[in-house]
Amino acid sequence: MRKCSLDTINAIFEAIAKTAKLYIPADDKDGSAVYKQWEEGVLWSNALNTVRSPKDFFFPQMETLMEFKTEGKNIEVIDTRSETEDFVIFGVRACDVKSFEVLDRVFLTEPVDSYYAARREKGVIVSTACAKPAETCFCKTFGISPEEPAGDISTWKTENEIFFKANTPKGEALLEKIAGLTEECDETAVDSQKEKIAKVMDKLPLKDLTTDGFGGGKTDEFFNHPAWDELSGSCLGCGTCTFVCPTCQCYDIKDFNTGNGVIRFRCWDSCMYSEFTKMAHGNNRLTQKERFRQRFMHKLVYYPENNEGLFSCVGCGRCLSKCPISMNIVKVMKKIGGKMSE
Amino acid sequence: MQTITKQQLLDKADSLLANGTVTAVLGWSKGEFGYDVTPKMFTTKEDLEQNFVWNDFCGVNFSKYLVSKTDRFEGKILVFLKPCDTYSFNQLLTEHRFDREKVYAVGIPCEGMVDVSKLKAATGDGISEIKEDGDNLLVTTIYEDEPATVPCRDVLLERCINCKSKKHVAYDELLGDEGEIIDSARFDEVAQIEAMTPDERFAFWQNELSRCIRCNACRDACPACTCEKCVFDNPNSGVENKAPANSFEEKMFHIIRAYHVAGRCTDCGECSRVCPQNIPLHLLNRKFIKDINEFYGEYQAGAEVGSRAPLVDYTTDDLEPGEVFDRRDMDA
């Protein structure tokens, strides 16, 4: 374990930025945060988390897959893939770190998504423990410890210092690079920080929410639950929840006709959209209720069924604060079966 | 700080349900943290008593729900409408988007709704309880022993700070006192942007619109956007897309969205309220409203049912598109 004074954090950023592109959460307007590429003057935000999740770094909202160039009646296929550069994302919260595991299981199992894999390989994740979680946080529900964030490097921020612990060879290599700016230390301060965090976690309003009852094999139990009507009744069908979600991984592949050819790209899609997975015969989820149900069944039942019980939600709380009508996974879980342990 | 109480609304809903005037009530149901209310169709007294809520966070404009809900329910629906919601209500009626006969509209006064992000900026994260105390909110967080006192007027939604009307333009029944149309300063921000240089304006919007994640919340919450098939979802429209591929598409989406509601937008402010990226989308709509007012005379969409929107109307001596700028240059 190494540490440094928070006063020198910008020097640390500078050192990292010399070796790779560095992205840190920076203040955006209205008290929210956004990942920005570090440069002189970009400061680490005090906000709990970014509005957009860091999944963008591995699975961007839009990326070109390939291109076709047309000349008269001739078509030429162009591979647009280019070498991904090394990059570091700094200050990732425990929930978001966990989300990469969820995405990995989708994109890194056969057939491997080479676009995703390339970025994953080049990216170093530096996580940060959460000292001040929000009321919308419920990562504990999914077994995530905000006091013990994973990632290539874990960090803890105290009043004046920041502590680093490498978890992987990638992390160790990066720590090595900033060794000159940090000093070796023991874990006492971090332990007390962890304790503090654990205490705060016990005060959270959603601390008692559990996944009991959900998981693989529960399709029949929940699929025709009468509460779906009511829950989905006010859903506007926008894609906010899916687009701010760190684990939503659905995309659409589309062609853009440039006039001189075609760009084949993929972009995020949302199961909340009426056009989602539309096929030649039409759409297999006909109403908003079915689309709504799909999203939550996927997170709470289908995904764990295929992934050894891992839920496709990390309790980051983004959808809780961003849904225009404040409908969210917590309300769904409470209504259709997630039990509150007493 | 609302002048009308939850109990008054509950009593009204109960009695109308009981006497069979309505079979369902479109109201707000309570959430987890006091501020996260969700629209809901209530059909029983019990449900209403357990879950119905009316507080400073009931910002959702119900008018749009009537388009889909009136088809789904037998009998009449009771809908509670704040003054600004009634404009959308009328506009939808003008466009024949729902059957007036299937709705029982109860106008309710509104003292302005709270912007949760502003509230959180004031109190910090970790809100566990919110209580009303006169014109203030008492906000308890898990980090402080004492609740913080936040004056409501400091954390109002932008649209409420610049409220255009406390008067209801449509209802079957009005609870509480009727208000007045307000001569608000809602166009000031538009005027400020107009006063910028083109480069500054471009930079301003480039910065704002580049944050768009194309979640469509602005469109899907907008009571003017009730198209059976939105052009952005229609592969044959030529503008369909799902993601803002580049700065052109960001701009195109927002220009077309604003243009499509120009003359129909009642300035209810839902677009800006729901934007997860806090993009001031209402400014685009207000620009159209301001222009239309200046070019063609004052027009408030939704002020009355059946009015003819300025863009589907004309006079023979309208100003020329080029004169738009001459005029502005003269004013400058």
Next chain:
Amino acid sequence: MNNQYLREELIRQSGVNPKKCMKCGKCSATCPAYDEMEYHPHQFVSMVESGDIEPLLQSESLYKCLSCFACIERCPRGVEPAKLVEAVRLSAIRKQGENRMTANDVPALLDEDTPQQLLVSAFRKYSK
């Protein structure tokens, strides 16, 4: 002073557009002070329009206008001759530096037959 300038100044001040006049003479037909006047309301309009303003400035007609506004009320084209007369009057007053009489002089000139309206318009005229 340049006539053209004065003409425009009068038009601007009065807000009257003499070009709208269709020369029907209804203003003069309505005017109760017609016989007292050397130049009549319709002439004011056409003379200002043609820039022939000097005779108007010299004329007693300026003060004969009662400012009863009958011409304004009756004009089918909305030309408002009385406002133009007023503008010419003001221009004359300004030149000579003082009004023809002051409001204080008015009461002395009253007699029993003076209509109320005359009183009102006299104050209107001379309190400027």
Next chain:
Amino acid sequence: MQRVGVFVCWCGSNIAGTVDVQAVSEALKSEPGVVFSANYQYMCSQAGQDMIKEAVKEHNLTGIVVCSCSPRMHEATFRKTAAAAGINPYMVEIANIREQCSWVHKDIATGTEKAIILGKAAIAKVNLNTPLTPGESPVTKRALVIGGGIAGIQTALDIADAGFPVDIVETKPTIGGKMAQLDKTFPTLDCAACILTPKMVDVAQNEKIRIFSYSEVSEIKGFVGNFDVTIKKNARYVKEDICTGCGACVEKCPMKKVPNEFNLGMDNRSAIYIPFAQAVPKVATIDPNACNMLKNGKCGLCARVCTAGAIDYTQKDEYINEKYGAIVVATGFNPISMDKFDEFAYNQSKDVITSLEFERLTNAAGPTAGHLERPSDGKSPKTIVFVQCVGSRCDACAEKGKEYCSKICCMYTAKHAMLTRDKYPDTEVYVFYIDVRTPGKNFDEFYRRAVEEYGVKYVKGMVGKVTPEGDKLKVQASDLIANKQLHIDADLVVLAAAIEPDKSARPLATMLTASMDTNDFFTEAHPKLRPVESPTAGVFLSGACQGPKDIPETVSQAGAAASKVIGLLAKDKLTGNPCVAHSNELMCNGCSSCEKVCAYGAITYENKEFRMPDRTTKIRRVAVVNPAVCQGCGACTVACPSGAMDLNGFASNQIMAEVDAICK
């Protein structure tokens, strides 16, 4: 994908001089869809057209692009060629490489490059063309004339003369209109009744013409060739087919104090009445507001004296449905109300009258049997003042008057003045005028005669005030020429009141979806070239409903409208322009935006049942375009927020394909 043939025309050297036509046809060969490309000296020549026809056969072409002169020149030619070759004429697109390319550019490289781009745009468009077939609709061979004045009468007679049945709907109990109230007509001074009443009789006797008097149009549906009209026949409490018009009932009716509207209230009539002696139909009508029997069941005298048994107190309003191929609007005019012109004391003195009232005063069949008497005391007026332009040309007083010139007043005032001086030479007659407008055949001569021969005193100036004083009317006016204010003691003041369209015109325009101007005059389809047609197909305009008119003008417009109607009714079928708008009902919101911008009333709405995604059904309001009425401007396509509305031949995707091709 189409199989497109490209044909590049040299137009001699017109195109080939500045455009390398060979290069153009070569370059376009490789465009998507193109299977054949050629160039030729004169594509429009027989040989050129034959070349196209052969290529169609040989290469199985489904689309044709001709790069040539303006489509305004030869689009029709090449469409015919295509049709002759067996493909749909609307599968032809023209790239204008002459007027908009070779003729405006000098450099061959530039011209060629642009011609290629224009060709690509046309190819991109034709790839998205669909075969279009003009719609056909049958024509109901019957016309409806709304309004039974001289305009309506003349139109109806002319249409009937061509052999088509015509119905006239008139709100009054008789046809005849304003002309029936007139005494003499300018500039010939022949008696209005003498020339009008024979025409009224013609109408009554013409077996092709039906008159619905005392009736109004209550509903109009349908479109050109196929109007579906409901006529409300108001109960007149007299059986029209039985009444002989003998007048016995009128004589016996005890209720004799009803103001006579035909004489503008200057005398009285009975509760049962025939407006005037030559009324057509000459049938009595009971005024339900005046008749004691109808009001309180007491009387019944008329039924007792009617030997024919025509009186029917139980008669109800009757609704008649009829189909028409064409509708002529001839709703005419009325003088405006004088109530707001206080300065002329119209409401204060009976001796201030309007010109129409003057007509009745001098009419032999009028309230004074043609003797000019003052309404107040029956004395002969010795000094008469006529005031022109009362409420006309009045743009400062929109709530009182009209900003337009009423056109007829100068002439009828000259007529009144002249006739007065003729009959009563000892009368002093003044006419106050702003301008005297006499642009008509023999009009100015007529006016000069009034001045020179009859000694009418024309005074340039306006009357400012009329004050009743004793039995005189004190008139204060301007004499602008003498630069004097005149004070005249008049016995009678006659106001030439502005005229305005009849009040029934506005609701009628709404029913017809015909457009009107701000003054409620019907708008013509084109002010110069289509002056008797409304922009709404199948609706025609006759008489003063379109703008102020005198009798000769009205009659000629009536004839013109009739000839347009005859031209329409002579067709068995109407062939439409296939380039019309159409709405995709699955996307239509029913919001009415399109309807609001449609100048032709081509868009209506219907409630249609749709199957929803969840297999329920929903009834939705959707727009339906009537292709027979739509003119294909495309205003609706842009007004439509959802993009449900599109235009055949100029579809959004076609125009965007052109944009794309040009901007490539």
Next chain:
Amino acid sequence: MQVNEHKPLIVAFCCNWCSYAGADLAGNNRLNYPADVKIIRVPCSCRVNPMFILRAFQRGADGVIICGCHPGDCHYTSGNYYTRRRMAALFSMLDFLGIEKERTRVEWVSAAEGAKFAATMNDFVEQVTALGENKRLEDLRCKR
């Protein structure tokens, strides 16, 4: 990079009845204007959807001009009145977003005004050329 080398691309939407005929007349009279102007024929100026204009800019146009009959002379009586309102609102919005207002124009050109058509196009091309390439409403994907 030399700015003045940029050849602008101008899309002109012309109504069939007046402006397209006016353009033809310009041709008949051999009145030159730059070949950068490409005309698209529409039945009436009111057929021009704002989407077409954005599309043109997206695809690489540097200027878009809409020509129709003079107000009051519309073949369809009122079409150009709607155009006038729509474009006034749209252009003002584009300007609000900081997009150069000189890139868009509405001009009324009658069938008799061949000279006006040519003069208008010359003027517009000059105006757009002075602005240089359209950067603020471009879609780089379409410029490869």
